[in-house]
Amino acid sequence: MSEQKTALVTGANKGIGYEIAGGLGRLGWSIGVGARDEERREAAVAKLLAAGVDAFGVPLDVTDDASVTAAAALTENRTGRLDVLVNNAGITGGTAQLPTTVDVETVRTAVETNVIGVIRVTNAMLPLLRRSPSPRIVNVSSSVGSLTLQTTPGAETGPISVAYAPTKTFLNAVTVQYAKELQDTNILINAACPGYCATDLNGFRGFRTPQQGATIAIRLATLPDDGPTGGFFDEDGEVPW
Numbered sequence: 001m002s003e004q005k006t007a008l009v010t011g012a013n014k015g016i017g018y019e020i021a022g023g024l025g026r027l028g029w030s031i032g033v034g035a036r037d038e039e040r041r042e043a044a045v046a047k048l049l050a051a052g053v054d055a056f057g058v059p060l061d062v063t064d065d066a067s068v069t070a071a072a073a074l075t076e077n078r079t080g081r082l083d084v085l086v087n088n089a090g091i092t093g094g095t096a097q098l099p100t101t102v103d104v105e106t107v108r109t110a111v112e113t114n115v116i117g118v119i120r121v122t123n124a125m126l127p128l129l130r131r132s133p134s135p136r137i138v139n140v141s142s143s144v145g146s147l148t149l150q151t152t153p154g155a156e157t158g159p160i161s162v163a164y165a166p167t168k169t170f171l172n173a174v175t176v177q178y179a180k181e182l183q184d185t186n187i188l189i190n191a192a193c194p195g196y197c198a199t200d201l202n203g204f205r206g207f208r209t210p211q212q213g214a215t216i217a218i219r220l221a222t223l224p225d226d227g228p229t230g231g232f233f234d235e236d237g238e239v240p241w
């Protein structure tokens with residue numbers, strides 16, 4: 001097994017995922033750039049390599065069993081280890097998300113990517129993660145998934161969305177269940193809220209940069225062994241569930 005730490009970041013070809021890959025890469029780690037589109041994936045890998053990051057491409061569609069199985073095999077063959085998994089890939093499903101008029105396929109697709117995709121990738125990578133002396137899993141969530149904030153009058157939680165926001169609530173709940181099952185292991189798993197960042201996801205309307213958005217995921221990916229697990233954090237601390 002290589003001495004160099006390895007991380008896999010899903011949806012790392014652009015936006016916050018690309019910046020998480022760059023940030024972890026600058027620690028001297030080997031970085032798997034998980035992305036489904038070959039051209040965008042290889043462009044991101046080339047850019048990271050040019051910046052001095054030891055990056056390698058991992059073809060990965062989080063909604064596809066065969067793709068995820070192949071990604072785990074590729075990571076094992078390439079590095080023999082996985083220390084950190086960042087489940088960053090996500091979609092909003094578009095803007096037509098009023099509960100009373102939504103196309104249910106919009107909800108189904110968002111759940112398939114943002115929740116089931118995370119479970120699929122996590123379980124495929126767990127055998128590799130379990131070999132690490134300090135495995136970390138970071139699920140990139142959002143404060144729009146906070147039911148506390150969603151029901152607090154005046155809190156900023158974006159537009160009404162019956163697909164995107166509930167997928168992040170679901171993802172937070174899933175994160176807690178993993179933490180409970182893994183509590184007697186050395187694996188720490190937490191949910192991260194990057195804040196409202198200017199990316200493709202929101203037509204670049206966010207007021208934070210993707211680099212700023214990456215900060216909390218990088219922090220949770222590099223937690224000390226006595227760090228928290230089963231929590232939900234942004235850069236300022238705990239986010240209410």
Ligand code: NAP
Binds near residue numbers: 012015035062089091
């Ligand atoms: P983005 O620029 O649109 O990036 C999303 C990434 O996910 C892209 O690389 C995309 O790949 C990938 N992806 C989508 N579906 C995938 C699939 N089935 N398999 C593999 N990759 C897939 O958006 P972002 O803002 O950086 O979002 C990253 C994460 O942050 C998401 O989980 C999002 O919910 C979360 N977040 C973002 C904000 C924000 O303000 N931007 C706020 C809170 C949370 P393609 O290029 O192939 O589409």
